[in-house]
Amino acid sequence: MTSSYDPTRDVPRPARWEVLYRSSGPFWDGVASGKLLLQRCASCARWLTPPRPMCPGCQSREHEWVQSTGRGTVHSFATYRHAPHPAFPAPHSVVLVELEEGPRLVSSLVGIAPENIAVGQAVEVVFTHAADDFTLFQFKPAA
Amino acid sequence: MTTTRTVKDKTAIVGVAVSEFSRDSGRTEYSLAAQVVRDAVVDSGLSFDEIDGIVKDISDGIDPMYLQKAVGIEHAQFASDSHWGTSAIVSGITAVAAGICKNVVYYRSVNGASKRRAGNDFRAAKEMQDESLDLLRYDFYSPFGLLTPSGMAALCARRYLHRYGVDMSDLAWIPAVASEYAAANPRSAFFEKPMSFEECADSPAEVDPLRAVDCAPDVDGAVALVITSAERAKDLPHPPAIVMAAAQATSTEGELFSSFNRPDITGLPEMKLMGDELFRVAGVQRSDVKAAQFDDRFSFLVAMQLEELGYCERGDGGAFCAKGERIRRDGDLPLNTNGGFLGEGFLYGANVIEAVRQIRGTSSSQVENADLVLVASGAGGPADGLLLRR
Numbered sequence: 001m002t003s004s005y006d007p008t009r010d011v012p013r014p015a016r017w018e019v020l021y022r023s024s025g026p027f028w029d030g031v032a033s034g035k036l037l038l039q040r041c042a043s044c045a046r047w048l049t050p051p052r053p054m055c056p057g058c059q060s061r062e063h064e065w066v067q068s069t070g071r072g073t074v075h076s077f078a079t080y081r082h083a084p085h086p087a088f089p090a091p092h093s094v095v096l097v098e099l100e101e102g103p104r105l106v107s108s109l110v111g112i113a114p115e116n117i118a119v120g121q122a123v124e125v126v127f128t129h130a131a132d133d134f135t136l137f138q139f140k141p142a143a
Numbered sequence: 144m145t146t147t148r149t150v151k152d153k154t155a156i157v158g159v160a161v162s163e164f165s166r167d168s169g170r171t172e173y174s175l176a177a178q179v180v181r182d183a184v185v186d187s188g189l190s191f192d193e194i195d196g197i198v199k200d201i202s203d204g205i206d207p208m209y210l211q212k213a214v215g216i217e218h219a220q221f222a223s224d225s226h227w228g229t230s231a232i233v234s235g236i237t238a239v240a241a242g243i244c245k246n247v248v249y250y251r252s253v254n255g256a257s258k259r260r261a262g263n264d265f266r267a268a269k270e271m272q273d274e275s276l277d278l279l280r281y282d283f284y285s286p287f288g289l290l291t292p293s294g295m296a297a298l299c300a301r302r303y304l305h306r307y308g309v310d311m312s313d314l315a316w317i318p319a320v321a322s323e324y325a326a327a328n329p330r331s332a333f334f335e336k337p338m339s340f341e342e343c344a345d346s347p348a349e350v351d352p353l354r355a356v357d358c359a360p361d362v363d364g365a366v367a368l369v370i371t372s373a374e375r376a377k378d379l380p381h382p383p384a385i386v387m388a389a390a391q392a393t394s395t396e397g398e399l400f401s402s403f404n405r406p407d408i409t410g411l412p413e414m415k416l417m418g419d420e421l422f423r424v425a426g427v428q429r430s431d432v433k434a435a436q437f438d439d440r441f442s443f444l445v446a447m448q449l450e451e452l453g454y455c456e457r458g459d460g461g462a463f464c465a466k467g468e469r470i471r472r473d474g475d476l477p478l479n480t481n482g483g484f485l486g487e488g489f490l491y492g493a494n495v496i497e498a499v500r501q502i503r504g505t506s507s508s509q510v511e512n513a514d515l516v517l518v519a520s521g522a523g524g525p526a527d528g529l530l531l532r533r
C-alpha cells in the first residue's frame with residue numbers, strides 16, 4: 001500500500017505505535033475521514049491529549065472520541081530557517097494550536113506566510129491530502 | 144523525600160575525567176567511554192577492584208557490562224540506566240548512601256557531532272528518525288516537520304517571549320557570557336574568542352525564535368566521574384566534592400522538550416520541585432551558592448532555571464543576566480563557568496564535572512571561595528540536581 005513511500009523524502013507518516021499509544025490509531029483514522037477526534041475520559045470528561053490508555057485524573061480506562069470543532073488559536077509557533085527534512089522546504093513553520101476545547105496539537109499552517117503568523121491568531125482546521133494514501137490535518141487563518 | 148534526606152553529606156565525588164571534545168572523535172563511543180572511566184578511577188585514587196557500581200544515562204549507547212568488560216571491573220553490585228539529564232549520578236549517590244555498593248563510576252560517551260546522535264542539528268532529520276528517545280514524536284510531531292529538539296524548544300521559547308513581553312535579544316547575554324567562559328576554557332572546540340552581546344543578539348535565527356548561538360552544539364566526547372562515601376573520600380588524593388543534597392523530579396504531562404499540554408509551557412515545574420528539595424535537604428540558602436551549572440542546551444532554559452530555582456521572578460531570567468554582571472566569575476552567581484553546553488557542546492555530565500572543578504579550585508574560570516556549587520540538569524525533561532560543597 002505504501003510501497004512508494006520514502007521516509008527520507010516524503011512527509012513522515014505517523015508511526016501509530018499500537019503498543020505504546022494504542023489510542024493514536026482512532027485519531028489518525030478520524031483524520032483520514034476528515035474529522036479531528038479528541039480522546040476524552042468517559043468517566044470524568046478530562047481531555048486526554050496526546051492519547052493514552054488511562055485517565056490520569058481518575059484512572060479510568062474508559063474513553064470516548066469526540067469530534068473537535070477544529071477551531072482554535074495559535075498558542076505558539078516556530079520557523080525552521082533550514083529545511084528540517086526534504087519534505088519541508090525552508091522557511092518551514094510549525095504551529096502549536098490550542099483548540100477551543102482546550103487540548104493543544106502540533107500542526108502546520110496553510111494560507112499564510114511565516115512572517116505573518118502571530119500568537120493568539122484564530123485558526124481553523126483543514127484536511128490536506130499529503131499523498132494518495134495519507135491525509136494530514138493542518139490549520140488556516142479563521143474566516 | 145526520605146531518600147534525599149539520608150543522602151545529605153554521606154557521599155562525595157572524588158574522581159573526574161573528560162576526553163577531548165571535538166567535532167569528530169574518529170573513535171567509537173565505546174573506546175571513549177573506556178578511556179574516561181579508566182581516567183576517572185585513576186584520578187580518584189581508588190583501585191579498579193574497589194569499583195562496584197556502574198551508572199549511565201538511558202540515552203547513552205554503551206551497556207555497563209561492555210564497559211566493565213573493557214575497563215576491568217571484576218564484580219559490580221549496582222548498575223543503573225537512569226532517566227535523562229544527569230539523574231544517573233543521583234542514582235549512584237543514592238546507592239552509595241544506602242550502602243548498596245561502595246564506589247560508583249558514572250559515564251557518558253556520545254559521538255554527538257560526527258554521528259549526529261540525539262542532537263540539535265536541525266539538518267540531521269533523517270538521523271533523528273532513527274532515534275527512539277521519544278516515541279510521541281513519530282505519532283504527532285514528525286508529520287508536521289517538527290523533527291528536532293530545537294524545534295520543540297523553539298515553540299516553548301516563543302510562548303515564553305510572548306507571555307513575558309521579552310524578545311530574544313533580552314536573552315542574548317546568556318550565550319554571550321557562555322562564549323566568554325568557553326574562550327577561556329581550553330577544552331572548548333567551539334570558541335577561540337568570545338562573541339559580543341551584539342554579535343549574539345544580531346545573529347540570524349535557525350529555528351526562529353532560536354538562533355544558532357542559542358543551541359548547544361553537538362559534540363563528540365565522553366565524561367566520567369567516581370562517587371564514594373564521604374568517609375572513604377578522606378583518604379583520597381583530591382579534595383572531595385561532598386554531596387550535600389541530590390534530587391530528581393518529574394512532573395505531569397511531561398515529554399522531552401514537548402510538554403505542550405501542560406497548562407503553562409513557559410516554565411519547568413520539575414525543576415522547581417527538584418530545586419526546592421535540594422535546598423530543603425541541604426539546609427542552605429540560594430544566596431549561599433558560590434557558582435552554578437545550569438542546563439543550557441538551549442539558552443532560554445537558563446532563564447527558566449533562574450526563575451524555577453528561586454533566583455528571580457518568572458519572566459525575569461533574561462534581566463537577571465543583563466550585561467552579564469551577575470553571572471560572570473566575579474558576579475553574585477557565576478554561571479556555567481566552563482561555557483556550559485553552549486560552550487563545550489551538549490554532553491550531560493560535563494556540567495557536574497565543572498562543578499567538581501570549582502570545588503577543587505581547578506576551573507579555567509575559577510571562582511574565589513567556591514565552597515558551595517549548584518548543579519541543575521534535565522531542563523525540558525525530567526530534572527535532577529546536586530548541591531556540592533567543599
Ligand SMILES: [Zn+2]
Pocket residue numbers: 041042043044045046055056057058059060
Ligand atoms: Zn477520568
